[in-house]
Amino acid sequence: MNGVGQMHANNEADWVLRLFIAGKTPKNDHSIAMLEQICEMHLKGRYHIEVIDVVQNPLSCIEENILATPTLIRKLPEPVRRIIGDLTVKEHVLLGLEINI
Amino acid sequence: MTIDGQVEKGLNRRVHKTSTGIRGLDEITNGGLPAGRPTLLCGSAGSGKTLLAIEFIVRGVMDYNENGVFISFEESKEDLYDNVATLGFDLEALEKDKRIHIREIALSAQDDVQLGDYDLEGLFSQIGFVIDSVGAKRIVIDGIETLFSSFSEERIIRSELSRLIRWLKDRDMSAIITSERGEGAYNISRHNIEEYISDCVILLDQRIVEQVVTRRLRVLKYRGSSHGSNEYPFLITNHGISVFPITSMTLEHEASTKHVSTGVDKLDVLFDGKGYYQGSSVLITGSAGTGKSTFAASFAKNICESGNQCIYFSFEESEKQILRNMASVGLELKPYIDQNLLKIHAVRPTLQGLELHLLSMHTLIDEIKPAAVILDPISNLDGIGTLAEIKMMFIRIIDFLKENNISSVFTALTPGRGIEDASEVGLSSIMDTWVLLSNQLRNGQRERSLNIMKARGIKHSHQVQPFEINGDGIVIHQTNRHT
Numbered sequence: 310m311n312g313v314g315q316m317h318a319n320n321e322a323d324w325v326l327r328l329f330i331a332g333k334t335p336k337n338d339h340s341i342a343m344l345e346q347i348c349e350m351h352l353k354g355r356y357h358i359e360v361i362d363v364v365q366n367p368l369s370c371i372e373e374n375i376l377a378t379p380t381l382i383r384k385l386p387e388p389v390r391r392i393i394g395d396l397t398v399k400e401h402v403l404l405g406l407e408i409n410i
Numbered sequence: 411m412t413i414d415g416q417v418e419k420g421l422n423r424r425v426h427k428t429s430t431g432i433r434g435l436d437e438i439t440n441g442g443l444p445a446g447r448p449t450l451l452c453g454s455a456g457s458g459k460t461l462l463a464i465e466f467i468v469r470g471v472m473d474y475n476e477n478g479v480f481i482s483f484e485e486s487k488e489d490l491y492d493n494v495a496t497l498g499f500d501l502e503a504l505e506k507d508k509r510i511h512i513r514e515i516a517l518s519a520q521d522d523v524q525l526g527d528y529d530l531e532g533l534f535s536q537i538g539f540v541i542d543s544v545g546a547k548r549i550v551i552d553g554i555e556t557l558f559s560s561f562s563e564e565r566i567i568r569s570e571l572s573r574l575i576r577w578l579k580d581r582d583m584s585a586i587i588t589s590e591r592g593e594g595a596y597n598i599s600r601h602n603i604e605e606y607i608s609d610c611v612i613l614l615d616q617r618i619v620e621q622v623v624t625r626r627l628r629v630l631k632y633r634g635s636s637h638g639s640n641e642y643p644f645l646i647t648n649h650g651i652s653v654f655p656i657t658s659m660t661l662e663h664e665a666s667t668k669h670v671s672t673g674v675d676k677l678d679v680l681f682d683g684k685g686y687y688q689g690s691s692v693l694i695t696g697s698a699g700t701g702k703s704t705f706a707a708s709f710a711k712n713i714c715e716s717g718n719q720c721i722y723f724s725f726e727e728s729e730k731q732i733l734r735n736m737a738s739v740g741l742e743l744k745p746y747i748d749q750n751l752l753k754i755h756a757v758r759p760t761l762q763g764l765e766l767h768l769l770s771m772h773t774l775i776d777e778i779k780p781a782a783v784i785l786d787p788i789s790n791l792d793g794i795g796t797l798a799e800i801k802m803m804f805i806r807i808i809d810f811l812k813e814n815n816i817s818s819v820f821t822a823l824t825p826g827r828g829i830e831d832a833s834e835v836g837l838s839s840i841m842d843t844w845v846l847l848s849n850q851l852r853n854g855q856r857e858r859s860l861n862i863m864k865a866r867g868i869k870h871s872h873q874v875q876p877f878e879i880n881g882d883g884i885v886i887h888q889t890n891r892h893t
Contacts, residue, residue, distance in 0.1 A: 370532050374516060374536075392523045394526030396526065402525070405525050
């Protein structure tokens with residue numbers, strides 16, 4: 310997958326997250342930053358984030374059937390969860406990802 | 411692409427149109443749907459939206475060399491393949507040839523958590539990709555309102571929908587967006603999608619009238635273009651959709667100056683010595699047993715005798731009955747059937763709805779291209795539609811026949827002695843010629859007579875003319891045409 314940036318390569322990750330965004334906007338940057346911050350704080354060393362721009366990667370968008378952006382997919386741990394909307398409110402993201410603090 | 415110059419001359423802006431290739435629809439819309447713009451297609455479940463939309467795509471490829479994309483929010487690809495196979499379309503083959511792309515977008519929103527603000531850029535990206543993958547000029551988005559049930563933020567969906575429509579316009583896509591019919595009187599579609607698609611709105615409707623399913627299509631709105639405003643019946647046939655009228659809406663058929671014999675010796679004399687006009691419509695009315703069918707059959711026989719073809723649509727008697735009865739008055743029709751000049755198509759009126767009758771007639775006439783047709787008796791169609799509907803149907807049939815210069819004889823039963831029966835008067839106004847037959851008892855004898863009520867463009871007799879029906883057919887003893 311040729312995402313915008315592979316942030317944390319970790320083969321042993323038990324948290325695999327894919328974030329679909331559309332273009333580079335302040336709000337998207339904010340969402341990416343928020344996601345990283347949460348992962349660093351709660352899932353340090355065991356997560357992998359992939360950011361995919363739907364404008365540049367329509368195929369991956371079709372593969373995952375993405376309609377809304379941003380969409381965050383929690384591939385692991387199972388069950389797969391899809392979270393729609395910007396990730397600017399920390400509590401919401403924690404709740405959405407079901408990260409138990 | 412066609413522009414209807416005649417009707418739209420007065421308008422400053424000419425609307426570019428893209429032919430749908432769907433039988434009848436291009437006539438009603440004076441050339442097709444807006445090119446490079448979206449059309450909203452609304453209808454209740456099962457009204458034929460998806461089939462019409464898919465035919466738009468398939469005809470685009472086959473008839474106009476325009477590739478197409480079909481976005482399905484409701485049906486799976488396999489279901490679509492199956493549903494349109496009955497219309498004779500092979501979607502799989504078209505997909506293989508990269509002429510169309512069908513994208514099934516499943517909405518599994520129930521599992522999704524919706525946190526913050528979002529847009530539908532992912533959907534745009536998907537649609538853009540499939541459009542580019544086949545170089546599509548046409549697109550259908552089927553069942554767009556499912557977005558409203560999958561996403562909780564109606565405000566966002568509305569603004570994204572409006573953006574999607576603009577985006578499609580920018581990409582110059584001729585689009586059909588389908589949607590469920592709204593419940594109230596003021597909303598056309600369930601989520602008022604008509605607010606965003608203002609160029610062209612078409613409604614489909616399915617009703618059951620006296621146990622007969624009838625489908626109708628109406629162009630509610632067509633910005634910058636004239637269009638037929640009636641409800642037009644349509645059929646889903648094994649060749650696709652057929653909207654009636656298949657013929658044009660304008661009165662532009664040639665008026666023939668040629669004549670065709672009535673087939674009855676001396677009756678021609680009453681029509682200025684010439685008979686009916688070729689390509690004209692003749693109505694023969696009378697109460698039971700006045701000899702209507704015999705007049706019709708005489709005409710048919712004469713057509714065949716001169717080596718031309720004739721179709722006899724019978725709504726009352728079977729082919730065998732007609733042959734036997736006519737043989738008894740000296741009209742041997744069997745030889746013409748054997749020579750493929752005469753085709754008797756007997757069908758019970760109640761067996762199918764008006765539209766199906768129209769269709770089967772159209773199909774047969776189209777196929778055979780006869781010189782004349784007989785419809786006997788049209789009064790038997792009364793039960794399957796309202797008077798207005800039946801009149802409309804006959805106007806369409808007559809239009810179609812005239813356009814093809816096919817002469818026609820219609821018979822109608824008048825109840826009892828009443829001449830001025832409502833249906834008859836209504837129908838007679840659309841006919842060129844009207845002959846009234848009657849029986850009268852005189853001195854214990856039944857005396858037959860005919861009276862030409864009207865004959866457009868022909869100096870005809872106004873006299874009540876006695877006649878007989880014997881083993882030699884219809885016999886008119888003496889004629890005096892100037893009375």
